[in-house]
Amino acid sequence: MTHNVAVTTDSTTPLWRDTTLGHEARADALVAEMTLQEKVAQLFGVWVGASDEGGEVAPYQHEMEEVVDLEALLPHGLGQLTRPFGTAPVDPALGALSLLRTQRRIAAGNRFGIPAVAHEECLAGFAAWGATAYPVPLSWGATFDPALVRRMAGAIGQDMRSVGVHQGLAPVLDVVRDARWGRVEETIGEDPYLVGTLGTAYVQGLESAGVVATLKHFVGYSASRAGRNLAPVGMGPRERADVMLLPFEMALREGGARSVMHAYTDTDGVPSAADEQLLTGLLRDTWGFTGTVVADYFGVGFLKT
CATH class of the missing domain: 3.20.20.300 (Glycoside hydrolase, family 3, N-terminal domain)
Known part of the structure; x- marks a missing residue:
């Protein structure tokens, strides 16, 4: 005997996490939920250097930048990580581990779980x-x-x-x-x-x-x-x-x-x-x-x- 099973979508799942939707629809749903401050945070980047021991990346201070307080930034999100591998010499494997740990911290720090874009x-x-x-x-x-x-x-x-x-x-x-x-x-x-x-x-x-x-x-x-x-x-x-x-x-x-x-x-x-x-x-x-x-x-x- 066969039973017909209705497939339903969990109504508690946010639309931007619904993988049955297209990328544009998910992005639109996400942006619609973000505050102005959270949107601005996605336009902001921090110049960082990876740890040569595999720890989290650390902000790199430059004369054109103010002191970066990551703890204050992360609840709103962070758009870009600048040159985690290229700021100072770091073993690629340890650099990748350092970047991974930082991305997890960034995603966990904001309410949407958005990681940063790393560029080099x-x-x-x-x-x-x-x-x-x-x-x-x-x-x-x-x-x-x-x-x-x-x-x-x-x-x-x-x-x-x-x-x-x-x-x-x-x-x-x-x-x-x-x-x-x-x-x-x-x-x-x-x-x-x-x-x-x-x-x-x-x-x-x-x-x-x-x-x-x-x-x-x-x-x-x-x-x-x-x-x-x-x-x-x-x-x-x-x-x-x-x-x-x-x-x-x-x-x-x-x-x-x-x-x-x-x-x-x-x-x-x-x-x-x-x-x-x-x-x-x-x-x-x-x-x-x-x-x-x-x-x-x-x-x-x-x-x-």
């Missing part, structure tokens, strides 16, 4: 003790070989995911034409199409490993006056569109990058970090980008000071 630098390899270092982007440009760059980025992404990192702060899509600028070795070259093609390949490789690729620096960072880092950019809209913006549009449309980092620069007196026409009008409204825009480390602090 990874342009020419995962910037961590013992990780493989690859040639700098100028060398990628010399290869004219997107498949090779894609394969390299995939290997970098696998290294990062193996120890619990979610987001990589690469690739650099700045087109550079002034060799006086001090970060030329981080760039792919002087031709926008070459930069866009190889940068897109890097994005595809990193994203294939499940790591969020971050396009930077949006936009014009490499065109600062007299090649001085952080100096203002003297550039008109035509040159910016034809030279600087093209690689970013290619990497978003063809690469599927999920994050963009603003540049430290200002153009015509408007800081990129506070440029509504750039970050909203162009990036979101015109290009249709729906991912995250992240601050270059102290970009918000620079706006304040």
